[in-house]
Amino acid sequence: TVPDLAANAWVNPRENPNNGVDDDGNGFIDDKNGWNFYDGNKDVFQDASQDMHGTHVAGTIGAVGHNKQGTTGVAWHVKLMSLKFLGGSKGKGSTGDAIKDIAYLIDQRKRGTNVRVINASWGGGGDSQALREVIAAAGQKDIEIVFVCAAGNSGEDIDETADFPADYAVDLNNVISVAAIDSGDNLAGFSNFGHKSVSVAAPGVGIWSTVPDIREYAPLSGTSMASPHVAGIVALMLSTKPSLTAKEVKEIIVKTAEPTTELASKVVSSGRASAYNALTGIAPAKGSPIIARANIGKKKVTIDGVGFLNGSSIIEVNGVAMSDIKYDDSYKVGNETISRLTSEPGKKKIKKMFPKGQLVNVTIFNPTTGERSPKFVTGLF
C-alpha cells in the first residue's frame, strides 16, 4: 500500500475481509477495498507495473493532505474505492468488465455507500450500448453518480472521430469528459478535444503523483491525469453540498470553468475547470476580447477566441467591420460571453477583404464597452 494513499482507502463496512465469506451478500467474497474484475479476486493491487496508472490517478484525486508527506490530492478527505478491470503488461481489459465495475458501484450506492463520483481514466473501445446504459443508470435519480472520464490521447477532434466513453458526454448529463492542458494553459498535443463532446480541460502534463515503486512519486502525462483533477473537484463539491444531482454537478463544472484563449471552442466550456469557482458557484469574470484562431473559408469567416460579447462584438479586417456577424450560442461559456463569431459576406467580399497572398489584421471590437482585441494576423492563401 502506498502510505500517502492508505488513510483514504475505502473500506467496506459490511464485509469481514478475511473469513472467506461474502458477508454483505453482494456477490463478492471479502471485497474489502473494492474488487479486481481483471483477475477475479479481492486484491485490487497486483504489482507496480500493472497498477502504476491507477495508483497515480488515485493520488491526484485523493492523496492524503496535511500529513507532511509527498503530494496532496484535490480532495484530501475522500474515500477511494478501487475497481480494477485493466491489467497485464499492456494494461488491457474488456468493456464487459468495465460494465461490471460500474454495476458494482451502483449496487454499493444502493446498499448505503456514499459513492458519488467515478473517475474513468480509460477509453479507446468502441460504442457499446451496454456500457452507455450502465453509465446512464449511474446517473439516475437517487443514484446520482457523476462519471468523469478522460477525453483520450489521440490528439483528435472527437466531435468528428468518436472516442468512448468520452463521447457519452454529448448525451448523458452525468458524464464529464476532460481534455489535458499543460502548466501554461496550452492544450496538450496528445489531448483529444471537441466542442460538443469534451466538457472541460484540466492539468494533464507532467503531473506528479503517487506511484507504487521505489520512487514513491513520479510525473506522468495524459488525459488520464486530467480526469482525476475534475473527479477530485466533484468530490469536493458533493462534500459541501451532497444534495446536488449529477446533472447539476456537470452544469456547474462547465459553467464555472475559466475560459482561456487556447481552449476557446475546443471544449464545451472553452476553459479550465476551477475548484474555487465550482465550490462557490461563481462564474468567471468577463474578460477583454482576444482572438485565438481565424478560419477563412471561401464564403465564411470563423473567429474563435474569448471575451466576445453576445450581440455586440464585431469582426474587423484591417480596421473595416465585417457585415452580418453571427453569434453562435452553442459556443456560449459560463460568463455569458461566446467563443465563436462568424460572418458570411459572400465570396466576392471575402476575396476583397482577404486578398490572395497577403497577410491581414483581424480584430474584434465591442462598441458597447469600447474594447478592441489585440491584432491577429491571418490570411495568406
Ligand SMILES: [Ca+2]
Ligand atoms: Ca461482499
Ligand SMILES: [Ca+2]
Ligand atoms: Ca468476508
Ligand SMILES: [Ca+2]
Ligand atoms: Ca500527502
